[in-house]
Amino acid sequence: MKIGFIGTGIMGNAMAGHLLDAGHEIAVYNRTKSKAQNLIDRGAKWCESPGECSRDRDVIITIVGYPKDVEEVYLGANGILENAREGSFVVDMTTSSPELAQRIFNEARNRKIHALDAPVTGGDTGAKNASLTILVGGDESDFNQLKPIFEILGKNIVYEGSAGAGQKTKAANQIAIAGALAGACEAFVFAKKNGLDVQKVFDAISTGSAASTQMSGIVKRGLDGNFDPGFMVKHLAKDLRIASESEIDLPIFKLVLEELTKLEQDGIGSEGTQALLKFYKF
Amino acid sequence: MKIGFIGTGIMGNAMAGHLLDAGHEIAVYNRTKSKAQNLIDRGAKWCESPGECSRDRDVIITIVGYPKDVEEVYLGANGILENAREGSFVVDMTTSSPELAQRIFNEARNRKIHALDAPVTGGDTGAKNASLTILVGGDESDFNQLKPIFEILGKNIVYEGSAGAGQKTKAANQIAIAGALAGACEAFVFAKKNGLDVQKVFDAISTGSAASTQMSGIVKRGLDGNFDPGFMVKHLAKDLRIASESEIDLPIFKLVLEELTKLEQDGIGSEGTQALLKFYKF
Numbered sequence: 070m071k072i073g074f075i076g077t078g079i080m081g082n083a084m085a086g087h088l089l090d091a092g093h094e095i096a097v098y099n100r101t102k103s104k105a106q107n108l109i110d111r112g113a114k115w116c117e118s119p120g121e122c123s124r125d126r127d128v129i130i131t132i133v134g135y136p137k138d139v140e141e142v143y144l145g146a147n148g149i150l151e152n153a154r155e156g157s158f159v160v161d162m163t164t165s166s167p168e169l170a171q172r173i174f175n176e177a178r179n180r181k182i183h184a185l186d187a188p189v190t191g192g193d194t195g196a197k198n199a200s201l202t203i204l205v206g207g208d209e210s211d212f213n214q215l216k217p218i219f220e221i222l223g224k225n226i227v228y229e230g231s232a233g234a235g236q237k238t239k240a241a242n243q244i245a246i247a248g249a250l251a252g253a254c255e256a257f258v259f260a261k262k263n264g265l266d267v268q269k270v271f272d273a274i275s276t277g278s279a280a281s282t283q284m285s286g287i288v289k290r291g292l293d294g295n296f297d298p299g300f301m302v303k304h305l306a307k308d309l310r311i312a313s314e315s316e317i318d319l320p321i322f323k324l325v326l327e328e329l330t331k332l333e334q335d336g337i338g339s340e341g342t343q344a345l346l347k348f349y350k351f
Numbered sequence: 352m353k354i355g356f357i358g359t360g361i362m363g364n365a366m367a368g369h370l371l372d373a374g375h376e377i378a379v380y381n382r383t384k385s386k387a388q389n390l391i392d393r394g395a396k397w398c399e400s401p402g403e404c405s406r407d408r409d410v411i412i413t414i415v416g417y418p419k420d421v422e423e424v425y426l427g428a429n430g431i432l433e434n435a436r437e438g439s440f441v442v443d444m445t446t447s448s449p450e451l452a453q454r455i456f457n458e459a460r461n462r463k464i465h466a467l468d469a470p471v472t473g474g475d476t477g478a479k480n481a482s483l484t485i486l487v488g489g490d491e492s493d494f495n496q497l498k499p500i501f502e503i504l505g506k507n508i509v510y511e512g513s514a515g516a517g518q519k520t521k522a523a524n525q526i527a528i529a530g531a532l533a534g535a536c537e538a539f540v541f542a543k544k545n546g547l548d549v550q551k552v553f554d555a556i557s558t559g560s561a562a563s564t565q566m567s568g569i570v571k572r573g574l575d576g577n578f579d580p581g582f583m584v585k586h587l588a589k590d591l592r593i594a595s596e597s598e599i600d601l602p603i604f605k606l607v608l609e610e611l612t613k614l615e616q617d618g619i620g621s622e623g624t625q626a627l628l629k630f631y632k633f
Contacts, residue, residue, distance in 0.1 A: 255604055256523040259523050278528055279525075
């Protein structure tokens with residue numbers, strides 16, 4: 070298929086590479102061209118704008134930064150929807166807002182374009198290994214048609230419901246992460262401030278009832294003194310801000326969001342989420 | 352060895368059974384005798400008091416309800432420390448307070464008795480399958496001497512440090528549970544109130560970055576409409592109250608404790624911890 074791919078950061082670059090490997094004809098656009106150079110070298114066609122990257126394509130995939138970026142590439146002047154042809158598919162894989170996904174879906178439908186929201190979990194490792202979980206909202210028939218594409222990028226591919234349902238599911242995932250992350254951080258802060266050996270505590274509690282991907286995969290790095298980002302504080306904060314736009318009163322994740330916001334204000338928003346340990350002066 | 356075993360509830364009963372299977376000579380005491388009957392039928396000697404159960408024993412193991420019960424059986428009139436012989440070992444496997452563990456340790460040492468605090472994680476399943484995690488505080492030489500006994504009861508056996516360190520580690524474990532449990536509950540409440548199919552959301556988020564034992568092992572039961580206890584609301588609340596006696600400011604688990612306390616006040620303290628879903632009117 071002729072695929073336009075917009076957003077070749079760490080995630081998008083790996084994903085576009087898999088589509089190339091699978092034999093698809095790829096056009097790419099990214100704000101910073103150098104981040105797409107490896108794909109261009111492998112035969113992807115460079116485009117100067119999202120609009121150019123959308124013309125005469127069967128599928129246009131986006132994975133950009135923030136909801137405002139999604140809005141701009143889809144709905145802005147010379148954006149995707151102005152340029153995509155009738156009958157084409159547009160798939161936003163950015164973690165973005167459910168309401169924006171619904172707006173894009175409606176606007177696309179007016180233009181006879183099929184829109185899906187399909188955010189992912191699994192991070193850079195999942196993108197590299199093509200083992201992402203993909204959470205899809207939109208029309209189920211559109212989902213079924215694009216499933217072979219999703220299967221190139223991920224392993225656990227779930228149709229969640231109508232437009233926005235993929236984004237809502239991603240928000241639920243980030244809410245669960247917030248609790249598990251904070252619980253693990255508080256546990257090791259409690260241990261350290263009580264004079265325990267945090268490594269021995271990790272050995273004891275990381276495999277049983279308190280076990281979580283956040284504890285073993287993320288917080289453990291912080292215990293070892295490594296605050297490099299697997300997933301940045303500012304990105305989890307962004308995702309939780311999207312979730313907090315919902316009216317539903319959920320105090321735990323909102324409190325975690327306040328803590329992450331404080332870390333951003335302290336200038337460590339680009340550290341990994343294990344930096345939540347630092348909120349408690351670990 | 353001659354072992355006194357005090358507290359034959361769901362956990363203790365299974366544990367005492369393993370010690371019998373391993374060929375040890377067991378004396379048992381429990382407030383409600385009927386709950387020890389199966390052990391008596393298998394050859395355990397019934398005792399009428401904790402004191403009687405402690406006399407002339409090599410090791411006395413306790414797993415009772417609340418810290419006040421621990422205090423009573425160890426330090427009360429005709430209790431364990433009054434009756435245990437010099438050179439014997441006493442091991443409290445109840446989840447109890449670090450300060451009380453230290454008091455018992457000091458009082459025992461004055462009487463030339465070796466005391467360990469050794470709370471467990473893994474629940475009734477872990478007790479039945481002898482796969483408990485055992486978190487041990489006290490003198491390391493005492494730990495080493497009793498390790499063969501612990502190995503009959505559990506799989507992951509970790510020496511955490513001086514008296515009280517086992518209890519502090521268990522508190523850390525419960526703090527991590529609180530966050531993971533609340534995160535998973537909030538995630539599915541968010542999903543349901545946003546009109547998603549919670550089973551499809553579970554399929555999508557339970558194996559990746561949001562994965563936790565709490566989500567898959569506990570909260571899933573609530574999603575299926577099952578609020579039977581694996582671990583009761585009132586017991587997690589008890590454990591978090593012990594943890595909250597520490598001065599360290601950890602807001603997330605304390606907020607979860609407030610929510611669990613509300614559930615107790617609502618009369619559902621004996622439901623499983625997945626009933627935290629009900630706090631949010633799931």
